[in-house]
Amino acid sequence: MTITAPEARTADLASTGVSIEIRDVVKRYKSTTAVDNVSLTVQPGEFLTLLGSSGSGKSTLLNIVAGFIEADAGTIEVGGRDLTKVPPYRRDLGMVFQHYALFPHMSVWDNVAFPLRRRKCSRAEVTARVQRALDVVELGHLAKRRPNQLSGGQQQRVALARAIVFQPQALLMDEPLGALDKRLREQLQLEIKRLHRELGTTFVFVTHDQEEALAMSDRIAVLRDGGVVQVGTPVELYERPSTRYTAEFLGESNIFTGRCDGPVFVDDASGASFAVAERTAGTALVVRPEHVRLTDSRTLPPEQHNAVDGVVSEVVYLGSGLRVEVTLPDGRTLITRTEARGDLAPTPGLAVTAHWHPEHTLVVEDDVTD
Structure with a gap:
């Protein structure tokens, strides 16, 4: 048996990534603005993720790029070509949907071959390209099966093969892993990253899953x-969020609202002062849970650390560590993440001091309305 190297399998499918320019795009539905004057540049060969909650406009924006939705204003350029008024089937863009959109009456082979047959490729070219695409997603041995004979992950890999088989300028993916269970989703994340690396194609990926975005993207x-x-x-987004919304959406955060007064941040609720490493204008202080340490309330924290006293209210075992909630005197909750076998064994009711170094204290704009 001959084993084909990944480089050889993808050589004829690989394409040079193109840039995507989204300029001043607007889309309204009656009184609702789904996309509000968005401008965004995707670099050639980049993996860019559009991340947001439901209703944020990410899928609408992706479908405007694909041509399935017409914008009310703005332009879309791919590889320097204005595609704003070009129909979807002439944009030369691959698209992968959340729900696979495979033809149930066709075999895996015929599903993947469909875009090439629509382009009237020769039989020899169809055969060669389909085989290469199925090899890339490691499904060549299932070519004769129909979609209902495959697992969810296998069906999504068929959808990926169909999207890359005609060598699109860019690949657009709208929450393609959303219907899969956690373990399978993580496996396909790695496969999609590998596919991006091997093909060199520009990828634009839509998700509401922050961990997925952090794991897969060049930029978000x-x-x-x-x-x-x-x-x-x-x-950049995790360590240096510019706003409270970004800090809270990308991972857990401890937030204090107040004001900067020179080299310290004054908490409105308690009046406590926290040292900051950088004098930055802003009305919200952000501390990530993994930067917070706990000591017994009778033990003084390091002299330069910011500190607050509280009582442990919840401890969750996560395998590799603990997620600990500490209730502060004013009733607010502070979250820490710590090693499962640290010096302190936190239990509910234990009086503790939570502390962190000023370099982990970030001041941002408070753009969240409670």
Whole structure:
């Protein structure tokens, strides 16, 4: 048996990624603005994720790029070509949906071959390209089966093969893993990352799952109410969110609202002062749970650390660590993540001091209305 190297399998499918320019795009439905004057650049060969909650406009924006929805204003350029008025079937873009959209009466082979036959490719070219695409997603041995004979993950891999088989300029994916269970979703995340790396094609991926976005993306665009809140790498958005909304949407955060007064942040609720590493204007202080440490209330924390006293109210075992909730004197909850076998064994009712270094204290704009 001959084993084909991944590089060889994808050589004829690989394409040079193209840029996507979204300029001043607006989409309204009666009194609702689904996409609100969005401008966004996707770099050639980049994996960009549109991340947001339901109703944020991420899927609408993706479908405008694909051509399935017509924008009320703005332009879409792919590879320098204006596609704003070009119908979907002439945009040369691959599309993968959440619910697979496979033809149930066709075999896996025929599903993947469909885009090539619509383009009137020769029989020899169809055979060669379909085989290569199925090899890339590791489903060549199931080519004769029909969709109802496959698992959910296998069906989604067929959908991926069908989307790449005609060598699209870019691949658009609208929550393609949303219907899968957690373990299978994580497996396909790795496969999609591998596919992106091997093909070099520009990927635009839509999800509401923050962990999925952080794990897969080169950059993430966070959307809210039809607009872009912040764009950056996963590390930038997690470590340096510009607003409270981004901080809370991407991972858990401890939030204190108040004001900066020189090198300290003053908490409105308690009047406590917290040292900040950078003097930044803003009305919300963000501390990630993994940066918070706990000590017995009788033990003084390091002198330079910010500190608050409280009582442990909840402890959740996560295998690799503990998620601990600490109730502060004013009733607010502070969250920590700590090692399961640390020096302190937190239990509900234990009086503790939660503390963190000023370099982990980030001041941002409070754009969330409680």
